[in-house]
Amino acid sequence: MPNLYRTSDDLVVSRLEDGKPTKLHLENMNLFASGAFSNVYRGIAILSEGGGENGKQQEVVVKKTWPRQRGSPLEVRILGKLNRLKHKNIVRLLYSYQKEHEGKICLALIFEYIPLNLHQHLRSLNRKIDIVEVKLMTWQLFRGQHHLQRMEICHRDMKPQNLLYNADTGLLKITDFGSSAFEARKTPQPSYHVTRYYRPPELLLGSKNYGSEIDIWSCGCIFGELLKGAVFMAGRTSNNQAELIFELLGQPTSNDLNSMKISDSKYSDIWNSYERTAKGPFPNFDFMIHPTNQTMKDRRTAVFNNLISQKDMIESIDLLKKVLVYNPFQRLSGTDFLMAPYFMQIFHEQTVRMNGKRITCLSGADWQIVKIGDKTVTGESTSDIF
Structure with a gap:
């Protein structure tokens, strides 16, 4: 991937709110993160043309990728759809632009800046958090996932690294829609999506017809990880990941297999090579409730x-x-x-988080909105958007 790196730039970008071309100046841009398919930069965006808002500044991150062709990539179309309902648990895409560099097209996505992802936050605490934090993170995660499902968007890579987290306020936002797709359950799709530890059994067993239910499984694995203080099921390979699920849930029934629309040959290969034990390491989640010297080793x-x-x-x-x-x-x-009594604690006004602060990112209004379907525009964000 080309490494286009400039500390400042003057751009004409497309505003995601309405598609309006907007002049923007980026400065103090520094490499924030890098991956196989994109680089992320952090810096300051300044409106150089915005009427009464001219000169307004905001800290942003810029994700740069290198698509094979021009046009509006799927990720931008998905984020554009999500922007029309400003859900508080979904990251905001502010602007996008494309440039050509050395014969290659650079697509840049400009997002609101949030300091940490959940993986980084948990690591800073040695992965030990109390039950209030578990409930606060989990409720927001499943609320964001439910919003995506109602928008007919399948994320396909839910994991702590793709969840932004404001440690001060406790606000969580789902990010990184590079693997996402609009749901088309009748259209076969690749089964290799989702990072292994969070990959649901139907994908591990070769299903090509699936929907947002795969994200629910991934969110469940994250919930388990928050409780456990480590990856809930860490398979060494894709086949081993399936075997760990067998150990946890037992053998899937014929109805289970039909519902997952799996590959019969793939399932037979994995199940027949799986060395079953009388009591595997995970049965009935008991290792989480009644740890023993053996399970702790x-x-x-x-x-x-x-x-x-x-x-x-x-x-x-x-x-x-x-x-x-x-x-x-x-x-x-x-x-x-989301309406389970389990979560009521985080909506009590007197509940205090690990950092000694009251919960401000959620209120009773959130509970009521979800209770009636969470179908309204929330219009909420942690920052002012130009």
Whole structure:
């Protein structure tokens, strides 16, 4: 990938709100993160043409990718659709532009800046968080996923690295829609999507016809990770990841297999090579509730988060069990999940977070909005948008 790097730039960008061309000056741009398919820069955006808002500044990140052809990539179309409903748990794309450099097209996406992703935040705390933080993060995650599902968008890469997190306020936002797609359940799609640890059984078993239910499984794995203080199921390979799920849930029934629309040959190959034990490391999630010397010695089953009481863990696992099931259409999510009494604690005005602060990123209004379907425009963000 070409490494286009400039500390400042004057641009004409397309504003995602209305497609209006806008003059923007970027300055103090520094490499923030890099990956196989994109580089991300952090800096200051200044409106150089914006009427009464001329000269307004905002800290932003710029994601630069190198698509093969011009036009509006799928990621931009998805983000444009999401921008029309400014959901507080979805990242905001502010502007986009394309440039040609050395014969290649550079697509740049300019987003609101949020300091950390959830993976970085958890690592800073040695992955140990209390039950209030678990509930706060999990509720927002599943609320954002439910919004995507109602917008008929399948994220296809839910993981802590793709969740932005404001440690001060507790606000969580889903980001990175580079692997996402509009749902087209009748159209076969690749099964290699989703990072292995968060990949649902139907994709591991070769399904090519799936929908947003795959994201529900991934969110369940993140929920389990918050409780455990480590990756919930860390398979060494894709086949081993499927085997760990077998250990957790047992053998899928014929109804389960039909609901997942899996590849019969793929399933037969994995199941027949799977060395079953009388008691695998994961049965019935018991390792999370009743840790033993044996389970604590095995990194697959060791629970590293010691800030959660057994009572809270039992209540949490009771809910998690309803999410991590084979049948994609029986995975608990949406309003049924979000309205669970389990989450009421984070809506009490007196509840205090680990940082000693009250919860300000959610209120009783959020609870009521979700209760009636969460179908309204929220218009909320952590920052002022030009």
